[in-house]
Amino acid sequence: MRELVVVRHGESEGNVLGLAQGDRPYPLTARGRAQIEDAARVVARLGWSPRRVVTSPAKRCADSATLLAELLGLPEPLPDPAVAEIDSGTGTG
Numbered sequence: 001m002r003e004l005v006v007v008r009h010g011e012s013e014g015n016v017l018g019l020a021q022g023d024r025p026y027p028l029t030a031r032g033r034a035q036i037e038d039a040a041r042v043v044a045r046l047g048w049s050p051r052r053v054v055t056s057p058a059k060r061c062a063d064s065a066t067l068l069a070e071l072l073g074l075p076e077p078l079p080d081p082a083v084a085e086i087d088s089g090t091g092t093g
Contacts, residue, residue, distance in 0.1 A: 003048065005043060005048055005050055007036070007039045007043075007064070007068060008064075009028070009032070009036075009056075009058075009060045009061045009063075009064040009065075010028045010029070010031070010032025010033055010034075010035040010036045010060070010063075010064045010067075011028065011029045011031045011032035011035060012026040012027060012028055012029065012032055012059075012060035013026045013027055013028075013029060014026030014060070015029075015032075015060075016029060019092075020088035020091045020092050021058070021060065021085070021088075021092070022058075022085060022086075022087050022088045022092035023057070023058050023084065023085070023087070023092075024058075024059075024092060025058075025059040026059060026060055027059060027060065027063065028060055028063050028064060028067075032060070032064070033067060036064050036067045036068050036071075037067070037071060039068060040067075040068055040071035040072055043068075043072060044072065050072065050074065051074070052074065052075065052077075052078065053065045053068055053069045053072075053074055053075075053077040053078070054077065054078045054079075054080050054083060055077045055078070055079055055080065055083070056079070056080070056081075056083045056084040056085060057079040057080075057081060057084055058084060058085055061085075062077065062079060065077035
């Protein structure tokens with residue numbers, strides 16, 4: 001049986017500013033990187049063994065996915081626009 005593990009991106013600079021980020025390239029904060037490190041520890045501790053990481057192309061998501069994949073010893077994440085955040089229109093940023 002296949003399982004799907006969903007991990008939200010870590011805190012980004014846009015989150016700190018309270019912005020609707022859309023596809024704007026806000027990087028992760030130090031706290032955001034620590035959150036992904038924590039998520040990797042949880043995945044490992046629970047014995048989950050994902051084969052692949054798929055990510056939104058948004059910078060905060062791709063950076064989170066890359067770090068998660070590295071920590072879990074997985075291949076480079078696959079960007080997939082099907083899991084991208086919806087556009088917030090004029091509210092973005």
